Amino acid sequence: MATVAGTLAQPTHTGVWSWITTVDHKRIGVLYGVSGFSFFLWGGLLALLMRTQLAVPNGTVIESDRFSQLFTMHALTMIFLAIMPMGAGFFNYMIPLMIGARDVAFPRLNALSYWTFLGGASILSLSFFFEAPGGGWFNYAPLSERPYSDGSGIDFYVVGLLTLGLSSLMAALNFAVTIINLRAPGMTMMRMPVFVWMTFVISVLLILALPPLTVGLIQLLFDRQFGTHFFIATEGGDPLLWQHIFWVFGHPEVYILILPAMGIVSEVLPTFSRKPLFGYPAVVFSGIAIAVLSWVVWSHHMFTTGMGSVPRAVFAVNTMIIGVPTGIKVFNWLATLYGGSIRFTTAMYFAVAFIATFTIGGISGVMHASPPVDSQHQDTYFVVAHLHYVLFGGAIMGIFAGIYYWFPKMTGRFLSEALGRWHFWLLFIGMNMTFFPMHFLGIAGMPRRIYTYDDGLDWGFWNMFATIGSYVIAVSLLIFLVNFFRSVRQEPTAEANPWNAPTLEWGTSSPPPEHDFDAIYTVRARDPLWYDRDHGIAPPEVTGEHIHMPPPSYYPILIAIGITLLGVGALSHLAVSALGGVIAYYGVWGWALEPTD
Amino acid sequence: MAHAPAVAHGGGHTTSTGTENRKLLMWIFLGSECLFFGSLIATYLVFKHQVIERGIGPFPVDVTIDGVSHHGILDIPLTSTSTFVLLMSSVTMVLAVYGAQHARMKMMKLGLLATMVLGLTFLGFQVYEFRTFGHEGLNLTTNLFGATFFVLTGFHGTHVGVGVLYLGSMLAASFRRNGLGRDTGAHVEIAGLYWHFVDIVWIVIFTVLYLIP
Amino acid sequence: MAHSAEPMEQQHGLSPMQYLAIGAGLTLITIVELWVSYSGLGSLQIPLLLFLSAIKFAVVVGWFMHLRFDHRLLTQVFAASLTLAILITIVLLTLYWSADADSIRGYREWLASG
Numbered sequence: 001m002a003t004v005a006g007t008l009a010q011p012t013h014t015g016v017w018s019w020i021t022t023v024d025h026k027r028i029g030v031l032y033g034v035s036g037f038s039f040f041l042w043g044g045l046l047a048l049l050m051r052t053q054l055a056v057p058n059g060t061v062i063e064s065d066r067f068s069q070l071f072t073m074h075a076l077t078m079i080f081l082a083i084m085p086m087g088a089g090f091f092n093y094m095i096p097l098m099i100g101a102r103d104v105a106f107p108r109l110n111a112l113s114y115w116t117f118l119g120g121a122s123i124l125s126l127s128f129f130f131e132a133p134g135g136g137w138f139n140y141a142p143l144s145e146r147p148y149s150d151g152s153g154i155d156f157y158v159v160g161l162l163t164l165g166l167s168s169l170m171a172a173l174n175f176a177v178t179i180i181n182l183r184a185p186g187m188t189m190m191r192m193p194v195f196v197w198m199t200f201v202i203s204v205l206l207i208l209a210l211p212p213l214t215v216g217l218i219q220l221l222f223d224r225q226f227g228t229h230f231f232i233a234t235e236g237g238d239p240l241l242w243q244h245i246f247w248v249f250g251h252p253e254v255y256i257l258i259l260p261a262m263g264i265v266s267e268v269l270p271t272f273s274r275k276p277l278f279g280y281p282a283v284v285f286s287g288i289a290i291a292v293l294s295w296v297v298w299s300h301h302m303f304t305t306g307m308g309s310v311p312r313a314v315f316a317v318n319t320m321i322i323g324v325p326t327g328i329k330v331f332n333w334l335a336t337l338y339g340g341s342i343r344f345t346t347a348m349y350f351a352v353a354f355i356a357t358f359t360i361g362g363i364s365g366v367m368h369a370s371p372p373v374d375s376q377h378q379d380t381y382f383v384v385a386h387l388h389y390v391l392f393g394g395a396i397m398g399i400f401a402g403i404y405y406w407f408p409k410m411t412g413r414f415l416s417e418a419l420g421r422w423h424f425w426l427l428f429i430g431m432n433m434t435f436f437p438m439h440f441l442g443i444a445g446m447p448r449r450i451y452t453y454d455d456g457l458d459w460g461f462w463n464m465f466a467t468i469g470s471y472v473i474a475v476s477l478l479i480f481l482v483n484f485f486r487s488v489r490q491e492p493t494a495e496a497n498p499w500n501a502p503t504l505e506w507g508t509s510s511p512p513p514e515h516d517f518d519a520i521y522t523v524r525a526r527d528p529l530w531y532d533r534d535h536g537i538a539p540p541e542v543t544g545e546h547i548h549m550p551p552p553s554y555y556p557i558l559i560a561i562g563i564t565l566l567g568v569g570a571l572s573h574l575a576v577s578a579l580g581g582v583i584a585y586y587g588v589w590g591w592a593l594e595p596t597d
Numbered sequence: 598m599a600h601a602p603a604v605a606h607g608g609g610h611t612t613s614t615g616t617e618n619r620k621l622l623m624w625i626f627l628g629s630e631c632l633f634f635g636s637l638i639a640t641y642l643v644f645k646h647q648v649i650e651r652g653i654g655p656f657p658v659d660v661t662i663d664g665v666s667h668h669g670i671l672d673i674p675l676t677s678t679s680t681f682v683l684l685m686s687s688v689t690m691v692l693a694v695y696g697a698q699h700a701r702m703k704m705m706k707l708g709l710l711a712t713m714v715l716g717l718t719f720l721g722f723q724v725y726e727f728r729t730f731g732h733e734g735l736n737l738t739t740n741l742f743g744a745t746f747f748v749l750t751g752f753h754g755t756h757v758g759v760g761v762l763y764l765g766s767m768l769a770a771s772f773r774r775n776g777l778g779r780d781t782g783a784h785v786e787i788a789g790l791y792w793h794f795v796d797i798v799w800i801v802i803f804t805v806l807y808l809i810p
Numbered sequence: 811m812a813h814s815a816e817p818m819e820q821q822h823g824l825s826p827m828q829y830l831a832i833g834a835g836l837t838l839i840t841i842v843e844l845w846v847s848y849s850g851l852g853s854l855q856i857p858l859l860l861f862l863s864a865i866k867f868a869v870v871v872g873w874f875m876h877l878r879f880d881h882r883l884l885t886q887v888f889a890a891s892l893t894l895a896i897l898i899t900i901v902l903l904t905l906y907w908s909a910d911a912d913s914i915r916g917y918r919e920w921l922a923s924g
C-alpha cells in the first residue's frame with residue numbers, strides 16, 4: 001500500500017499505524033478508492049457467477065436461494081461498497097485540491113466516515129458466512145418480513161445499510177461544509193470546477209435522502225424484531241409504504257451514483273479538448289435541476305402498484321422532464337469536443353464512451369417514464385439492461401476516466417497508455433456484449449432475478465452472448481490490474497501538470513505534499529491555471545511560513561469500532577451493542593479533548 | 598454524531614462565507630433531521646385513519662365504532678405539562694448560551710444543569726405515559742397507532758436522551774481547569790442548536806399527534 | 811454568495827430578560843392551543859392549531875436559535891430542508907388520501923366479498 005500513493009513519501013509517515021490514524025484527506029481518499037475498487041472486483045465476481053449460471057438453459061451451477069443472495073449482494077456491493085466509495089475516494093482526494101484548500105473542514109470526521117464505511121461494509125459482506133440477504137437491493141415487503149424471510153439475511157441488510165448510511169451522512173456533511181467554506185480566495189461558486197459542483201450536489205442529496213431510508217430500515221427492523229406491522233398488510237400495515245419510503249431515497253440515490261461520473265467527465269473533456277467546458281453555467285444548473293427533480297419522481301418505480309391514474313400521470317411527466325437537463329449536459333459535452341484540439345488519451349476514450357453508453361441508458365430510462373411502456377418492462381431484463389447502461393456505461397466508465405486522468409496526480413506515475421487501450425476496448429466491447437442483448441431478452445419476456453430458464457423459450461442464444469461479454473469484461477479488468485501494479489512500481493516521472501489541465505489540483509506537485517499547496521492560489525477565473533498561463537501570472541509566492549497540519553488521531557477508528565459494534569449487537573446480543581456504545585462514547589470524549597493545534 | 602466538535606482549521610479563523618464551520622455543520626445536520634422526523638410523522642399520518650377503519654383499539658381519540666364508543670387513550674393535560682417542561686428547558690438553554698457567550702460561567706453551568714434536569718423530567722413524563730399506555734393495552738404490536746406512536750415519540754425521546762448526555766458531558770468538561778477552552782461560546786451555542794431543535798420537533802409532534810383530533 | 815473572506819460573525823441576540831419574556835409568550839400560545847383543541851371550532855380548528863404551532867416553531871428557530879441574527883446561509887439551509895420535508899409529507903399523504911385511493915379501497919372490499 002505504502003507505495004500506491006506517493007503522498008506517503010514522507011519517511012516519518014509510513015507503516016500500518018500511520019494509515020489507521022491518518023486524517024490526511026489524500027490518504028483517506030486512497031483508502032476509499034482502494035476499498036471501493038476491491039469491492040468492485042468482488043461484486044463483479046458475484047456477477048460472473050450469475051452469468052455462468054445463466055449461460056445455458058437449465059443451468060446447474062447455482063441453486064435458487066443462493067442465486068437470490070448473489071443478485072442481492074451484487075447490487076448492494078456495487079452500489080454501496082463500490083461506486084459510492086470510489087466516488088468518495090475522488091471527493092476526498094480531489095475536492096480540497098480543486099478548491100485550493102489544505103484539507104477538508106473536519107479531517108477527523110473524514111477518517112471516521114471511512115472507518116464507519118469499512119465497518120458497515122464488513123457487516124454486509126460477512127453475511128455470506130451466516131446468511132446473505134436475498135430480497136433484492138430494494139428489499140420489498142412483505143418478502144423482507146419475518147414470515148417470508150426468517151433467517152438473518154434481512155437483518156444483515158438492515159444493520160449494514162444503517163451503518164453505511166451513517167458513514168455517508170458524516171462524509172456528506174463534511175464535504176458540504178468544505179465546499180461552502182474552504183474555497184481559496186477568488187473561488188466563487190460559479191468558478192468552481194464542475195466536479196466540485198457535482199460533489200456539492202451529491203452531498204446535499206445524501207444529507208436529505210438518507211433520513212427517509214433510515215426511517216424505512218428502522219421500521220423494517222421493528223417489524224422483524226419487535227413485532228410491529230408497518231409493512232404487513234394482513235395486520236393493517238402497508239407494503240407499499242416501504243416502496244414509497246425506499247424510493248424517496250432510491251431515486252436521489254441513482255443521481256448520487258451517476259453525478260460523480262458526470263463531474264469527472266466534465267473535467268476530462270475540456271482538458272483533452274484543450275478548450276473550456278462549453279456552457280459551464282448550463283452544466284451546473286442542469287446538475288442542480290436534476291437533483292431538485294429527483295425528489296418528485298420516486299413513484300415511477302411504482303407505476304404497476306395501482307396508484308391511480310392521476311399520480312401516474314404526474315410522476316410520468318416529472319420523470320420525462322428530467323430528460324431535459326440531462327440532455328443539456330450531453331449536448332454541452334459534445335459541444336466541448338466540437339472544434340477542440342483533441343488528444344485521445346485513455347482517460348479521453350473513457351469519457352467519450354461515457355457520453356455514448358450513458359445516453360443509451362438515459363434513453364431507455366425515458367422509455368420507462370411512460371406508464372404503459374413501463375408496465376411491459378417492469379421486472380424484465382430490459383430494466384437490467386437500462387440500469388447497467390446507466391451504472392456501468394455511466395458511473396463505471398466515468399470512474400475509469402477519472403482513474404486514468406488523476407492517476408499521475410495521485411501517484412506521480414502514469415498508467416500505460418498501450419495497456420490502457422486494451423483495457424478500454426475490451427471493457428467497452430464486453431460491456432455492450434453483456435448488456436445490450438438484455439434489451440432483447442427483456443422484450444422477449446425474460447424476467448429479471450430468475451435463476452434459470454427453460455430451453456424452449458429461445459432465450460439461450462443471447463444469454464450465452466451476454467455471458468461471453470461478461471468474461472470479456474473480466475479480462476479487461478485483469479489488464480487494468482496489470483497496468484496498475486506495473487505503474488506503481490515505476491519511478492515517478494509525472495510533473496505537476498502533465499495533461500496541461502486548467503484546475504487547481506494540477507497547480508501543485510504530483511503527488512502533492514502533505515499540506516497540498518506550498519502557497520495558496522488566488523483564483524481569478526473559471527479555469528485558473530489556463531488563465532494564469534495566458535496572462536503571464538506566476539504561481540503564488542512561497543513565503544516559507546510554518547504550515548500547521550492536524551496531527552494523526554486514533555479516535556476516529558475507535559468511534560467507528562464502537563458504531564460497528566452497536567450494529568453487530570443488533571444482530572447478536574444487546575451486550576455487544578452496549579459495549580459499542582461505551583466505546584463510541586469514550587471515543588467522543590477523547591476526540592473532544594484531543595488537542596489539534 | 599452531534600457530539601463531535603472538530604476544531605476548524607485550514608481557513609484559519611476566516612471561511613469563504615463567514616459562517617463558522619461547526620455551526621454550519623450543525624445546521625445542515627438539523628436539516629437532515631427534518632427529513633428524519635418528517636418521514637416518521639408522515640408514516641403516523643398515513644396510518645392514522647387506517648387504525649380507526651380496522652376498528653382494533655386502543656385508539657388515540659374518542660371514537661364510536663358500530664355503536665360502541667371507545668375512549669381515546671391520549672392524555673392531553675398530562676402531555677401539555679410535559680410540553681411546558683420541554684419549552685422551559687429551551688429557555689434555560691438559551692440562558693446557558695447567553696452565559697457562555699458573555700463569559701458568565703456560573704450562568705452557563707446553571708443553565709446547562711437546569712436544561713438537563715428539565716430534559717430528564719420530560720423523559721420521566723414519557724416513561725410514565727408509555728407505562729400507562731402499556732397497562733391500557735397499547736404496545737408496539739397492538740395496532741399501527743401503537744407502532745407509529747411509540748416509534749415516533751420514542752425516537753424523539755432518544756434525541757432528548759442524547760441531548761441530556763451531550764449537555765452533561767459539556768457541563769462535566771466545563772469544570773476542567775481551562776473549562777471548555779477559548780471556543781466556549783461556540784461549543785455551547787452549537788449544543789443549544791441541537792437542544793432547541795429537539796424542542797421544535799416536539800412542538801410539531803404535540804400539535805399533530807395530541808391536539809389535532 | 812460572498813467569496814472574499816469575511817470576519818467571523820459577531821455575537822448578538824437578546825438579553826436574558828427578553829428570552830424569559832419570549833418563554834412566557836410561548837407558554838401563552840401553548841395555553842391558547844389547548845383551548846383551541848378543546849373548543850370545537852369545527853373546520854377552523856386544525857388550520858388554527860397548525861398556525862399556532864408554526865408561530866411557536868418560528869419563534870424558537872428565529873430567536874432561541876439565533877437564526878434572525880445569523881448568516882442568511884443558515885436560514886436558507888434550514889428552510890430548504892424543512893420545505894422538502896413538508897413537501898414530501900404532503901405528496902405522500904396526497905397519494906394515500908387522493909380520490910384514486912378509493913379504487914384501492916374498492917379492490918379491498920372486492921377481495922373481502924370473495
Ligand SMILES: [Cu+2]
Pocket residue numbers: 250251254297298300301
Ligand atoms: Cu427512479
